[in-house]
Amino acid sequence: MSLRNFSFPAIGIVAIALIFLLILFLPLMILGVVGRALSQYGLSWFWYLLFLIGSLAGSTVNLPIWKKKVQQLASSEKYVYFFGIPYPVQTRESRTMEAIISINLGGAILPLMLSAYLLLKNPAAALPSLFTLAIVAFLMFFVSKPVVGVGIVTPMFIPPIVAAITAIILGSNYAPVVAYAGGTLGTIIGADLFHLNSLEKMGAVNVSIGGAGTFDGIFLTGLFAVLLAY
Numbered sequence: 001m002s003l004r005n006f007s008f009p010a011i012g013i014v015a016i017a018l019i020f021l022l023i024l025f026l027p028l029m030i031l032g033v034v035g036r037a038l039s040q041y042g043l044s045w046f047w048y049l050l051f052l053i054g055s056l057a058g059s060t061v062n063l064p065i066w067k068k069k070v071q072q073l074a075s076s077e078k079y080v081y082f083f084g085i086p087y088p089v090q091t092r093e094s095r096t097m098e099a100i101i102s103i104n105l106g107g108a109i110l111p112l113m114l115s116a117y118l119l120l121k122n123p124a125a126a127l128p129s130l131f132t133l134a135i136v137a138f139l140m141f142f143v144s145k146p147v148v149g150v151g152i153v154t155p156m157f158i159p160p161i162v163a164a165i166t167a168i169i170l171g172s173n174y175a176p177v178v179a180y181a182g183g184t185l186g187t188i189i190g191a192d193l194f195h196l197n198s199l200e201k202m203g204a205v206n207v208s209i210g211g212a213g214t215f216d217g218i219f220l221t222g223l224f225a226v227l228l229a230y
Contacts, residue, residue, distance in 0.1 A: 034048065034223060034226045034227050037176040037227070038118070038176060038177075038180075038226060040176075041118055041121060041122050041125075042117070042118065042121035043117070043121075051110060052223075055106040055110050055111070055222075056219075057106065058106030058107075058109070058110060059104060059107055059211065059215050059219075060106075061104065061105035061106065062103070062105070062211055063104075063105065063109075064100050064101070064102045065102060065103050066100075066101040067099065067100055067101070068098070068101065099206070099207060100206050101196065101208075101209070102207070102208045102211070103208070103209045103210060104208045104209060104210035104211035104215060106215065106219075107188075107208075107214065107215035107218050107219065108188055108192075108209050108218070109210070111184040111185070111218060112185070112188075114180070114222075115129075115181040115185055118177045118180060118181055119177070119181055122174055122177050124174055125171060125174035125177040125178050125181070128167070128170035128171045128174065128178045128182070129171075129177065129178045129182045129185075130182070131166070131170055131182070132163055132166045132167055132170060132178050132179070132181075132183065133182040133185045133186040134186070135162065135182075135186065136159055136162055136163050136166070136182055136183055136185075136187060136190060137187075137189040137190030139158065139159075139162055140154065140158075140159060140186060140187050140194075141190040141191070141194045143155055143158055144190065144191040144195065146195055146198040152191050152192055152198075153214075154187065154214045154216070154218075155217065156216050157220070157224075159183055159186070159187045159217050159218075159220075160179075160221045160223070160224035162183075163178075163180075163183025163186065164179050164183070164224070164227075166178075166179075167182060167183075176226045179226050180221075183221040183222065184218055184221050187214065187217050187221050188210055188214070191214045191217065192209045192210060192214055193209065
């Protein structure tokens with residue numbers, strides 16, 4: 001056998017091992033960097049890790065806050081009789097339904113609480129966070145789309161990148177705080193709150209602020225916006 005026959009499998013095994021280790025340790029490295037960044041602004045790594053776990057667990061918890069009457073088109077089947085023979089006819093009727101608007105624990109309440117805490121600990125970050133919030137909210141209003149039967153769908157990587165760039169430009173020494181607060185709050189406002197008037201278009205009777213299609217965007221915004229701005 002040639003040397004090539006022995007070296008190629010060895011290289012392949014090493015490559016697979018490196019990929020496995022990268023997949024295993026990369027999330028821990030990201031959490032470590034983000035935790036170290038926020039620890040300088042009043043939030044320890046332990047509490048941030050606890051916050052992330054709470055956000056993931058709370059993503060399934062929706063607290064009803066409001067009810068609204070909406071008109072919804074529903075398909076129905078009627079029969080037309082011709083010489084005693086029934087013929088099915090598809091029709092669409094407008095029905096009045098009660099839509100329940102909820103707020104998601106992991107995707108809205110906890111990010112709001114953490115943003116408020118960081119801004120109270122770092123009041124100098126409030127003004128640049130407000131500008132970042134406005135920019136992210138404006139952008140998310142246009143790139144987030146109401147999808148029939150699903151809700152609001154948000155592109156995952158646009159909010160953190162925009163929040164991080166804006167925070168680096170405006171936030172100075174408080175860029176991680178500005179990136180987190182402005183990015184998460186801007187996503188909640190621009191993607192969810194600004195689209196609440198689209199309930200009838202979505203055909204949804206249960207809408208969650210910070211849940212479903214926007215949770216991924218909000219969660220990743222909070223994680224990667226701080227990482228990119230650090």
